[in-house]
Amino acid sequence: MSDLERRLQSLGGEIAYPPTPRFDVSFDRRPVRTGRLRPLALGVAILLAVLAGVLALSPGARSAFLEIFDLRGATVERVEQLPPVEVQTVDFGERVSRDEAERRLGFELLDLGEPDAIFARGDRVATLVYGPVEKPRLVLSQLNGAVWDGFAKKAAGGGTRIEPVEVNGERGLFISGDEHYVMYLDENLDIADDVTYLAGTVLLWNRGPLLLRLEGELTRDDALELAESVE
Amino acid sequence: MSRPPTEDELVERARGGDAAAFAALVRDHEEIAFRTAYLIARNAADAEDAAQVGLTKAWRALPRFRRGAPFRPWLLAIVANEARNRRRAAGRREGLALRASYELPSGDAAPSPEGRALAAEARAELVAALEQLSEDDRTVLSCRYLLDLGEEETAQVLSLRRGTVKSRTFRAFGRLREQLGETS
Numbered sequence: 001m002s003d004l005e006r007r008l009q010s011l012g013g014e015i016a017y018p019p020t021p022r023f024d025v026s027f028d029r030r031p032v033r034t035g036r037l038r039p040l041a042l043g044v045a046i047l048l049a050v051l052a053g054v055l056a057l058s059p060g061a062r063s064a065f066l067e068i069f070d071l072r073g074a075t076v077e078r079v080e081q082l083p084p085v086e087v088q089t090v091d092f093g094e095r096v097s098r099d100e101a102e103r104r105l106g107f108e109l110l111d112l113g114e115p116d117a118i119f120a121r122g123d124r125v126a127t128l129v130y131g132p133v134e135k136p137r138l139v140l141s142q143l144n145g146a147v148w149d150g151f152a153k154k155a156a157g158g159g160t161r162i163e164p165v166e167v168n169g170e171r172g173l174f175i176s177g178d179e180h181y182v183m184y185l186d187e188n189l190d191i192a193d194d195v196t197y198l199a200g201t202v203l204l205w206n207r208g209p210l211l212l213r214l215e216g217e218l219t220r221d222d223a224l225e226l227a228e229s230v231e
Numbered sequence: 232m233s234r235p236p237t238e239d240e241l242v243e244r245a246r247g248g249d250a251a252a253f254a255a256l257v258r259d260h261e262e263i264a265f266r267t268a269y270l271i272a273r274n275a276a277d278a279e280d281a282a283q284v285g286l287t288k289a290w291r292a293l294p295r296f297r298r299g300a301p302f303r304p305w306l307l308a309i310v311a312n313e314a315r316n317r318r319r320a321a322g323r324r325e326g327l328a329l330r331a332s333y334e335l336p337s338g339d340a341a342p343s344p345e346g347r348a349l350a351a352e353a354r355a356e357l358v359a360a361l362e363q364l365s366e367d368d369r370t371v372l373s374c375r376y377l378l379d380l381g382e383e384e385t386a387q388v389l390s391l392r393r394g395t396v397k398s399r400t401f402r403a404f405g406r407l408r409e410q411l412g413e414t415s
Contacts, residue, residue, distance in 0.1 A: 023282060025257045
């Protein structure tokens with residue numbers, strides 16, 4: 001250790017920090033998640049036409065969990081019936097520079113090469129788009145899964161396959177087949193009303209504290225190969 | 232006499248919804264959580280808010296916590312993120328203050344009044360140089376040295392790769408030396 005390192009370390013003990021407050025940790029016992037969704041406020045254009053013939057929805061329907069897969073930053077659930085939410089077109093958020101996205105999210109973005117566009121949704125999710133923004137070839141989203149359970153995904157019936165996979169030794173899920181819902185969770189782990197959309201083939205995986213999500217027309221092997229090349 | 236529960240046992244109980252187990256976990260880490268928040272937000276009120284919100288989020292997110300993973304960096308990462316958000320929003324910053332009394336490392340002879348004054352001056356210079364660094368540089372040095380977190384833990388807390396922590400620390404030291412007028 002250099003002299004400067006020693007001086008800095010010693011300084012750590014000399015800082016007059018404000019007194020540590022007594023934090024309120026008198027939380028109630030955490031409610032067990034029952035799989036019931038609170039009624040979602042309506043307010044965006046309904047794209048039920050997209051769903052017609054694909055999903056049997058009924059207002060007020062609730063569905064039980066059939067399978068739950070947890071990753072850091074995401075929960076994927078197979079349910080008996082998809083919840084009655086309004087589906088939007090995909091909105092990646094605000095188009096920003098890489099520096100701005102990294103500044104907002106507080107970590108360095110990983111990529112598959114230089115993307116055609118970068119978007120940030122608040123300070124939670126960054127999305128790298130490859131190909132035309134209107135019709136991307138690949139979409140790579142990332143968030144800090146240690147900080148935020150960002151995604152909930154819901155798939156109904158046997159038409160959507162959910163396969164546990166490994167990417168560089170870490171856990172992941174490959175979701176293919178029928179489209180599934182993608183929802184964002186707010187800080188109370190409730191579904192954010194304004195962001196629900198349909199997704200196709202997706203690979204979700206953890207990398208350290210990060211959750212990465214790759215979406216595109218990909219086979220499982222192609223998706224895994226791409227995921228392992230993310231740097 | 233029964234032994235106190237280990238951290239892993241407390242985490243497991245807290246994951247199952249045991250709020251008392253979570254409170255016991257937090258008591259062990261609340262000081263470093265608050266100090267982490269303070270070094271990032273640089274404002275006592277924001278740091279308190281960031282730590283409190285971070286603890287609440289951690290409680291809610293605990294079912295997603297990976298079994299067997301170290302609890303402290305996970306908690307500190309949540310708090311650090313909250314602190315960064317507040318710092319960006321607030322824009323105001325308190326300077327680091329040093330304690331009035333300087334405790335000598337054990338075994339050191341008591342310095343003369345002049346020696347004491349020189350040491351105090353050197354510490355003040357170091358603080359001033361640290362304050363001149365960019366937020367990224369200052370944060371990584373704060374985690375590594377002021378909070379005495381390891382490289383891996385710093386990487387987790389700041390959501391960086393370990394190699395990035397290493398290179399950023401190296402570069403930050405170079406810039407700190409420049410501020411101090413030292414050559415590397």
